[in-house]
Amino acid sequence: MISFEEAFEKVLSHTIELGTETLPLLSSTHRILAEDIMADRDFPPFNRSTKDGIAINYRAIEEGITEFPVQGVLSAGLSQQRLENASHCLEIMTGAVLPHDADTIIMYEETEISNGIAKITSTPKKGQNIHSQGSDIEKGEVILKKGTQITSAVIGVLASVGKHQVLVQKAPRICVISTGNELVEVHDTPEPHQIRKSNVISLSAALSNQRIAHELVHLPDVKEAIESKLKQVLEDFDVLMLSGGVSKGKFDYIPEVLNSLGVEKIFHRVAQRPGKPFWFGRHEKSGSVVFSFPGNPVSTFANYHVYFLSWLKVVNGDISTHIEVTLQEEVNPHPTLTLFLQVQTHWKGSKLHARLIKGNGSGDLVNLAQAHGFIKVPTGEKVFEKGQTFTFFPAS
Incomplete structure (x- = not known):
């Protein structure tokens, strides 16, 4: 033994x-990536608005201007436009491309718009409410590493870089x-x-x-x-x-x-x-x-x-790490055997906590249905006190 x-x-x-195989994107869920995935463009690919509001040139604020004639309205999906006059503004929707010669977004809640004039009711900061081009990922950067398990969130990333066919481990x-x-x-x-x-x-x-x-x-x-x-x-x-x-x-x-x-x-x-x-x-x-x-x-x-x-x-080549849980009670180790004890888990703050399920041995199938997984209790002579951390093997 x-x-x-x-x-x-x-x-x-x-x-x-x-070995590896290539699958259609939506057939690759739960499989393991067999290649690094690179960004094919900057993320985001342009300076974009993070709020519904107005786009201005901050120089106007520095010059004491608080009322701006509205030049037009920009929606997401519209090509980049230009703010023709630095003392004017463009209404802009979330996700829309920041116009040329604009550098600040003021959300609607901080403006009053009447008769084509937008009046600012707050003191904005230059550059606010803008998601800058490439601030998440730059073109050519590795965004998903080989060995990553493909979850629904990963599917979204793969779709965003045009990976309609995905190389996965068989x-x-x-x-x-x-x-x-x-x-x-x-x-x-x-x-x-x-x-x-x-x-x-x-x-x-x-x-x-x-x-x-x-x-x-x-x-x-x-x-x-x-x-x-x-x-x-x-x-x-x-x-x-x-x-x-x-x-x-x-x-x-x-x-x-x-x-x-x-x-x-x-x-x-x-x-x-x-x-x-x-x-x-x-x-x-x-x-x-x-x-x-x-x-x-x-x-x-x-x-x-x-x-x-x-x-x-x-x-x-799965790159995920072992899961650790904090046990909420003391546990007695075995002097010569490693124990795998059934537990139920829950999150408390940022930590995963567990409590033991008392069973009737290795034939207790009914208790097994209540378990979220197993903790590994190393051999030893001393009792593990409440609050000790153990390796957790989640049950599927």
């Missing part, structure tokens, strides 16, 4: 090359495999000795949240059937994600079969709770990686979020 730190490092060091081909004669389909009525499949359904939903296509396969507790199916999926998929069959039971054939098929065992059993029997390996021929999680619901769910999603970030 190895420590969590060693297991985590080994998982992250066994990545695969997925998603891994994943096969999610359940094992065990005790499992029946969700729509079936189980016998007293049976249970419905839930682990692989949770994993399937979690992968769907990541927009990762995958297939579901079930293996009975029959060694020959397991060997036949695993041989096929090792050739067809980048990742095998199994639930169950890796403990010490007489019918836990998975480790033995994987070894016979040329899958190198990187480790089996980790000093952690839940998920101690976790098995991880790599197929020597195809390069496929195998995440074989224990069969208990919480063990499977925790290992997926801690190990697989962290591994996927490295594979994708």
